[in-house]
């Protein structure tokens with residue numbers, strides 16, 4: 001079948017690299033393995049694409065079209081102080097006419113897939129007359145929570161944060177009040193919560209879900225949600241198989257080549273995570289105190305209260321100098337550690353044999369990439385749903401240990417050193433590593449030709465090709 005006449009899937013992607021990355025891989029599989037055509041419409045949120053975005057965009061698989069929808073006038077109406085969440089919602093709502101127009105010109109359409117902003121996507125799907133599927137880029141546990149939010153809201157009298165008992169969902173780790181996703185912590189009368197509740201209700205109107213998880217990681221995904229007849233397909237772990245590497249990446253990889261097997265702690269808080277000035281200093285000194293080798297992807301400190309000041313890769317223009325590190329730190333660490341400025345080739349790093357553990361903000365891609373390489377995790381959740389991910393990885397899956405916060409949320413240098421030594425030097429750390437390796441094998445199996453995730457993608461692709 002010629003490319004033009006193949007049924008096409010339109011994938012709507014919100015302006016976060018953490019979503020674009022697995023969506024690219026989903027699109028690649030639909031095209032390469034199932035003969036569908038795929039176009040990703042990426043609602044950019046900044047006028048000029050960041051260096052990180054360009055690196056990811058350069059890795060677009062063959063046969064997949066990536067179209068960045070951006071109109072500066074879209075964002076001009078927002079005050080500079082608008083939150084990340086406001087920006088994303090705003091970009092999604094404003095891009096609606098352009099999405100419909102672009103999609104119409106790409107018929108025949110098989111399905112619309114959206115990663116978030118489901119309310120806006122439902123309206124687009126209705127206008128185009130195609131089914132809407134949600135590609136959920138976080139674990140099933142979080143989707144299960146979202147799908148239960150309307151009932152949870154009706155059942156709770158005060159604030160979610162006042163609950164004495166954790167939230168218990170079938171097969172999922174109990175979710176303590178303090179670990180709830182950021183909007184649920186915001187207070188039930190807040191605008192953020194109202195939007196979250198509205199968005200969660202919209203999820204139930206989707207025609208089905210593709211979740212970036214796998215059966216052996218979250219067996220509960222097979223059960224779906226009681227009382228809701230929503231098809232749920234576990235299609236993960238999806239991550240870029242051919243990530244682009246740029247010249248400066250080679251420095252990290254060459255350095256890793258020279259380190260002993262399993263000796264290096266990799267530290268990164270994803271595409272958006274930023275630490276305060278004080279926290280940056282504590283982390284640096286804690287790494288030093290631990291006595292272990294490390295690669296740290298350090299972003300310029302930022303006092304953003306949520307800790308996601310760099311979510312749009314907006315370090316562009318910031319001077320890349322590492323002048324925010326404690327005095328003398330880089331000199332003292334010359335032979336022990338490497339500090340990468342702002343961005344590093346994460347999947348290549350995690351698959352390197354020198355890596356011993358990963359200090360992560362628990363962004364879901366980072367977690368899956370670590371699991372796919374059998375690397376145990378030190379969970380340092382920051383915002384969004386990351387605390388739920390951390391609880392699940394520590395208490396249910398057994399591949400992570402979580403940092404302890406001081407009053408005020410700081411992770412002090414002693415704690416950084418303690419947790420590194422725990423994972424790198426103790427029997428408990430060895431157990432985490434063993435669990436991570438076992439899970440790696442199960443993940444690879446899920447992705448193999450006969451594996452559960454490959455079968456799930458085939459099932460959904462056949463459904464779309466048949467016009468259902």
Ligand code: UDP
Pocket residue numbers: 016017018019021268269270271272273297342343344345346347362363364365366367369
């Ligand atoms: N990433 C990377 N280099 C970096 C930071 C992040 O390649 O220096 C990639 C990482 O491999 C992952 C994605 O960006 O695929 C981040 O997604 P995640 O869900 O972990 O976190 P988010 O950035 O969405 O918070």
